[in-house]
Amino acid sequence: MTIKEILQYVKNHTSGKVKIAYVDIDGILRGKYISSKKFLNIAEKDTSFCDVIFGWDAADVAYDNGNYTGWQTGYPDAPARIDLSTFRKIPWENDLPFFLGEIISSKGAPAAVCPRQLLKKVCHDAEQMGYHPVAAQEFEWYNFSETPQSAADKGFRNLTPLTPGMFGYSVLRSALKNSFFTDLFEDLRRFDIPLEGIHTETGPGTYEAAIEYAGLITAADRATLFKTAVKEIAYRHGIMATFMAKIDETLPGCGGHVHQSLLDKTRKKNVFFDAKDKQQISPIFRQYIAGQLHCLPFILPMFAPTVNSYKRLVEGAWAPTTLTWGIDNRTVALRVLQQSATACRLETRVIGADVNPYLAMAAAIASGLYGIRHKLKLTQPAQTGNGYLETAYGVLPRTLEQATAAMKNAPLARELFGEAFTRHFTDTREWEWKQHLKTVTDWEMRRYFEII
Incomplete structure (x- = not known):
């Protein structure tokens, strides 16, 4: 639709309102309904949104270590802009018009704290190097x-899974809750989040869905909206969906793997593929892989942003622990898929489902471009066996504290993402770790209550 057609749709919608949202540092959509009249007044010019969304954590607790905003500033409104190209109709809200926005500076420039703006910067960097990233x-x-109330009443323990048992790729289980399956597939497509496929995963009530690839910004928009859309569709079926990286030490974790390729300027040729190479991967692709392997220890919080993320990154749990790569190997950090020129890509498997998609994609593409820009050599051979055993090239940081310290002290992170973003983001991850340290966990109660 043209901008004129979009604005006309808003004007004519019977609800008289529009839903808008901005993405915070944790990848959570923060938004509101506004009247169609107000929207039409701000649609093609700058607006504002309370800057507290970058001044508090996922639980709405204000940071005490932030520089962007805080009690010292009074939490004013930040300049913002609606991106009309993100227009969608929400199928489960009578095709209500929906838009994403971005935070900007007082001079109209991209705000350093805004995840979508960071990804735009990385995309621009790629285009300047002659590449068009798709993901x-x-x-x-x-x-x-469960419902939010029933889960809270149970203290988020002993929740009833949608279906019992470990049953990956189950035709039977998908038939059992087929109305939910069907609504996910169809409503997401109507919300401009087309899926390549959806199936049950290994774990009680566990699903996996793959989103169709697109240009980098569109891919991140789809991924971010996917998580909230799934939760909203689930509500309608009396279901709660969670994208926590690890819900139980006895069960597999939840990945949020990013697949990525670089196309040339014509957007027709995949520069990762080389039919003449023994492994069918180009020199540029090797540099890209080398860049991610080199950068991974210093950007890990952008792939694993919570305390819980690191409970997933353990041996033998379908998530990587070592700095490894391989061809169609699911035990390594970076899995290469190169069966054809059109589908040749890298799957970054470190990334968990709890991630902010804008930051995950920014980190993946920026670190790969780093390898190309610095012409890094991929001297490490492809791992053909168990990647958990290959520790010679390094292992991933074990905790959010370790990972955040590595990122905060790395000039490389500031080179990739800028000083202001790196400072703000690592401050928020330090805050997250400190909140965790205050908490008495169920594990501590079980281990120490009677015996100590």
Whole structure:
């Protein structure tokens, strides 16, 4: 639709309102309904939104270590802009018009704290180097026959899974809850989040969905909206969906793997593929892989942003722990898929479902471009066996504290993402770790209550 047609749709919608949202540092959509009249007044010019969305954590607790905003500034409104190209109709809200926005500076420039703006910067960097990045994200998540109230009443323990048992790729289980399956597939497509496929994963009530690939910004928009859309569709079926990286030490974690390729300027040739190479991967692709391997220890919080993320990154749990790569190998950090010129790509498997898709894609593409820009050599051979055993090239940081310290102290992170973003983001991850340290966990109660 043209801008004129979009604005006309808003004007004519019977609800008289529009839904808008901005993405915070944790990848959570923060938004509101506004009247169609107000929207039409701000649609083609700058607006504002409370800057507290970058001044508090996922639980709405204000940071005490932030520089962007805080009690010292009074949490004013930040300049913002609606991106009309993100227009969608929400199928489960009577095709209500929906838009994403971005935070900007007082001078109209991209705000350093805005995840979508960071990804735009990385995309611009790629285009300046002569590449057009395309990507897609796939998610695993758990579903429970609960409501927000029932889950809270149970203290988020002993929740009832949507279906019992470990039953990956189950035709039977997808038939059992087929109305939910069907609504996910069809409503997401109508919400401009087309899926390549959806199936049950290994774990009680666990699903996995792969989103169709697209240009980098569109891919991140789809991935971010996917998580909230799934939760909203689930609500309508009396279901709660969670994208936590690890819900139980006895169950597999939830990945949010990002698949990525670089096309040339014509947007027709995949520069990762080389039919003449023994492994069918080009010199540029080797540099790209080398860049991600080199950068991974210093950008890991952008792939694993929570305390819980690191409970997933353990041996033998379908998530990587070592700095490894391989061809169609699911035990390594970076999995290369090169069966054809059109589908040749890298799957970054470190990324969990709890991630902010804008930051995950920014980190993946920026670190790969780093390898190309610095012409890094991929001296490490492809791992053909168990990647968990290959520790010679390094292992991933074990905790959010370790990973955040590595990123905060790395000039490389500031080179890739800028000083202001790196400072703000690592400050928020330090805050997240400190909140965790205050908490008495169920594990501590079980281990120490009687015996100590």
